[in-house]
Amino acid sequence: MTNPLLDDRDVAFTLYGVLGAESLLGLPHFEEHSRETFDAFVSVAARFAREAVFPATRALDEDPPRLVDGRVLVSPRLHTLWPKLREMGVIAAARPFEVGGQQLPLAISTAASLYLMAANPALFGFPGLTAGAAHLIEEFGSEALKALYLEPMHEGRFTGTMALTEPHAGSSLADVSTRARPAGDHYLISGSKIFISGGDQDLSENIVHMVLARIEGAPSGIRGVSLFLVPRLRFGVSGLEPNDVGVSGLIHKIGWKALPSVVLSLGEGGDCRGWLVGAPHQGISCMFQMMNEARIMVGANGVATASVAYHESLGYARERPQGRLATSKDPQLPQVPIIEHADVRRMLLRQKAIVEGGMSLLLQTALYADRASHAATEGERQHAQVLLDLLTPVTKSFPAEKGFESTVLALQIHGGYGYTSEYLPEIFFREQKLNSIHEGTTGIQGLDLLGRKVVAHNGAAMRAFAEEIARTCERAAAAGVAASWIGALTGAAVEVSELTKELAQRGRSGDVEGMLCHSADYLELFSTTVIAWQWLLQAAAAREAMASGSSERDFLEGKLAAAQYWLRTELPRVPALVTLCRENEDSYLTMRPSWF
Amino acid sequence: MNHVVCIAYVPDTDTKIKVGASGTSIDEAGVKWIVSPYDEYALEAALRAKEAKGGTVTVLTYGPAAAETGLRDGLARGADEAVRIASEGVGEADSLAVATLLAAQIKTMKADVVWLGNKGVGTDAQLVVPMLGELLDLPHVTLVTELDWKDGSVVAHREIEGATEIVEAPLPVVIGAQKSKAEPRYASLKGIMAAKKKQIAVKKPADLGVDIASMSGANAAVVWTKLELPAARQAVKLVPADDPAKAAEELLRLLREEAKVL
Ligand SMILES: Cc1cc2nc3c(=O)[nH]c(=O)nc-3n(C[C@H](O)[C@H](O)[C@H](O)COP(=O)(O)OP(=O)(O)OC[C@H]3O[C@@H](n4cnc5c(N)ncnc54)[C@H](O)[C@@H]3O)c2cc1C
Numbered sequence: 001m002t003n004p005l006l007d008d009r010d011v012a013f014t015l016y017g018v019l020g021a022e023s024l025l026g027l028p029h030f031e032e033h034s035r036e037t038f039d040a041f042v043s044v045a046a047r048f049a050r051e052a053v054f055p056a057t058r059a060l061d062e063d064p065p066r067l068v069d070g071r072v073l074v075s076p077r078l079h080t081l082w083p084k085l086r087e088m089g090v091i092a093a094a095r096p097f098e099v100g101g102q103q104l105p106l107a108i109s110t111a112a113s114l115y116l117m118a119a120n121p122a123l124f125g126f127p128g129l130t131a132g133a134a135h136l137i138e139e140f141g142s143e144a145l146k147a148l149y150l151e152p153m154h155e156g157r158f159t160g161t162m163a164l165t166e167p168h169a170g171s172s173l174a175d176v177s178t179r180a181r182p183a184g185d186h187y188l189i190s191g192s193k194i195f196i197s198g199g200d201q202d203l204s205e206n207i208v209h210m211v212l213a214r215i216e217g218a219p220s221g222i223r224g225v226s227l228f229l230v231p232r233l234r235f236g237v238s239g240l241e242p243n244d245v246g247v248s249g250l251i252h253k254i255g256w257k258a259l260p261s262v263v264l265s266l267g268e269g270g271d272c273r274g275w276l277v278g279a280p281h282q283g284i285s286c287m288f289q290m291m292n293e294a295r296i297m298v299g300a301n302g303v304a305t306a307s308v309a310y311h312e313s314l315g316y317a318r319e320r321p322q323g324r325l326a327t328s329k330d331p332q333l334p335q336v337p338i339i340e341h342a343d344v345r346r347m348l349l350r351q352k353a354i355v356e357g358g359m360s361l362l363l364q365t366a367l368y369a370d371r372a373s374h375a376a377t378e379g380e381r382q383h384a385q386v387l388l389d390l391l392t393p394v395t396k397s398f399p400a401e402k403g404f405e406s407t408v409l410a411l412q413i414h415g416g417y418g419y420t421s422e423y424l425p426e427i428f429f430r431e432q433k434l435n436s437i438h439e440g441t442t443g444i445q446g447l448d449l450l451g452r453k454v455v456a457h458n459g460a461a462m463r464a465f466a467e468e469i470a471r472t473c474e475r476a477a478a479a480g481v482a483a484s485w486i487g488a489l490t491g492a493a494v495e496v497s498e499l500t501k502e503l504a505q506r507g508r509s510g511d512v513e514g515m516l517c518h519s520a521d522y523l524e525l526f527s528t529t530v531i532a533w534q535w536l537l538q539a540a541a542a543r544e545a546m547a548s549g550s551s552e553r554d555f556l557e558g559k560l561a562a563a564q565y566w567l568r569t570e571l572p573r574v575p576a577l578v579t580l581c582r583e584n585e586d587s588y589l590t591m592r593p594s595w596f
Numbered sequence: 597m598n599h600v601v602c603i604a605y606v607p608d609t610d611t612k613i614k615v616g617a618s619g620t621s622i623d624e625a626g627v628k629w630i631v632s633p634y635d636e637y638a639l640e641a642a643l644r645a646k647e648a649k650g651g652t653v654t655v656l657t658y659g660p661a662a663a664e665t666g667l668r669d670g671l672a673r674g675a676d677e678a679v680r681i682a683s684e685g686v687g688e689a690d691s692l693a694v695a696t697l698l699a700a701q702i703k704t705m706k707a708d709v710v711w712l713g714n715k716g717v718g719t720d721a722q723l724v725v726p727m728l729g730e731l732l733d734l735p736h737v738t739l740v741t742e743l744d745w746k747d748g749s750v751v752a753h754r755e756i757e758g759a760t761e762i763v764e765a766p767l768p769v770v771i772g773a774q775k776s777k778a779e780p781r782y783a784s785l786k787g788i789m790a791a792k793k794k795q796i797a798v799k800k801p802a803d804l805g806v807d808i809a810s811m812s813g814a815n816a817a818v819v820w821t822k823l824e825l826p827a828a829r830q831a832v833k834l835v836p837a838d839d840p841a842k843a844a845e846e847l848l849r850l851l852r853e854e855a856k857v858l
Contacts, residue, residue: 551626
């Protein structure tokens, strides 16, 4: 069986049956679209991903970029794939018509991207980063910068990067030390950046780096960091000319190999020009406004890689004969495919629950992003924004963390063959690990959720979330979903809400450490509840489809089984985690570095 | 130069085919439909010719409303117009019935080149290209991988067993496309948006003056009497190799008596 990367039925069911994405068509911003344009774009992306990209997985993994005479050369395969990908229009798909985009909802462009990411996350890194960089310019850049850079970036003739990280400033961007000295209409940039993905390559005419740097004399800390556009080649009198951006090293990574990550040296010759984007010292704030979108992208990568791994192991489990059922050990009987063993189905069902639950949350969050920008009234936009902000850390970290576990299960199902490089799962789990590291590690997401998001606006986000859960429970009850499932979610939601109030109170009373000490456990219990909410929604939609006589009986039964799995085996873990947070179990708080 | 590209909507080659209750056709439940891959090569060749020499490309299909998805995809890739001959209410149509309908429509258009895939995957009959040539009274060339344009004629490269045959035909001409180096493009989102604004013309067989009832269903020249799936693949047979000499003997016996290859 060829790996479908994602189940088309599931993508459509989740978008339309569960989340009602068609309702976006009623908003003026999306009126040029129709279900037909949505489906056509998703199916083109799926087809290209399946036919052209996925078959190159192993080859791209084994043919990483090379640094030759100061330039990075990528695999020749990328030179055939990249033009097709950019011509498809993935970079500007969700941007407005007036800047050359096609005004597609983020939820739909994300669904399309899932296939491409599942086929090869590194390849999708090029359009993904370019879209992010272009969006920063569109939002905060001067008219002159927009006129020069947006079109070639949207067409993929220029690619973009995010150049934030420095060797001593990773999670802590307050410590960025790259310098910017005013020099007329531009600044002279000097410093070094590490891990810059797409930082150099021979695919595009030019590379546009979005660089965080400190203007001379700026205050220290986060409020002294500014954002600059630093092109590899700058516009000169006779066309594009070098801008003193050098590559001082290529990082040898364990995954995402087709996308070069480089050490950039800026201004070694004293002539690296950067143009300010946004106001001085507002660099981090500009980045923050793009953060939700960037983190949704990482969540999408997590879902995508978990999905391709799940389908790989599902196909394998259906075909690999091994052993006999406990009830019929007769050696004369043929061996059964391993999917007949309950323990293998346990691993597959866990993967399914993670992959499809994660995708449901991902698309839900993307829909909030669409509504936050384009809903009809200010009130609706704010409501969506509050939920988007709240759920983004979960949408980013759940697919990365549980998706990693899921790729490990895919390997496990392959037995000894999974531990060889003849089979693909070992690639998937190397690819997946990055998602818990870039765009804010999982640790940082936990701190963001508990320290900022759940307490924002005096708990308004948590109240909005509680309303969403209540609405889901009503829908589930009306659809005939088991009352015990609904009760399980309601119970967990109440516990989470009470715990959150207690922890917030702890913080307000000055015990910040006591509040945040269990941020990882809090992230876990919160995520488990959020995914349970999505599974209850999925179950409701499945029941509705059954009632309306859908012929996809097996698919819908599978949905109910996965919902039951999450609500019955995962959700009961929440109270134990709640206790850890509430009682502030202090083993790692009191543990001293010298005791290790 | 005006190109008409005939496309067929067929079950995805990845679909697990099941025989329908009638026993003479496939069970269409759960089948994903795609444009026949050979037709995509035909469309690609037509689009490239248009890009190089100007003119228009029209995509044409005979099929149900669902087949309009395939026409839209053709428009999104760059075709200018689309026509569907509606199959609603028509019994099973064989190659001759389909070719008759296509020919009737093409006669109403000014086509310099009529393109088709050399065959439709699934049925693999390879009949419509020559039939269309006959019905339109035009020359036809099958298995074409490449075309060179001349004034008033084309030079076609035909892929034949172990060689390439080069033939010349005057325009207008019917071309059956083989898979070639000119790989079909993917539609862009911009193309998809542009295609949405275009109308698909829908014609009934009667609009084209074709009495389709007289040549379809039980009246078709070719009637499907039975459809059956190939026998399930045999499981692997392992010959124990504890005694190599015996094993070799057993292997020979199996090859002779069971596999019948020796
Ligand atoms: C393949 C790859 C591609 C990348 N691409 C880019 C790119 O394109 N552009 C770019 O700018 N960067 C990029 N990065 C860098 C990435 O964003 C950083 O690696 C990440 O932000 C973490 O920073 P660090 O590596 O310095 O780790 P550190 O910040 O040193 O973190 C190490 C550990 O300490 C924990 N930790 C750190 N601070 C705290 C805290 N305050 N509280 C609790 N725990 C903490 C972290 O959670 C982590 O577990 C890339 C990295 C990789 C591996």
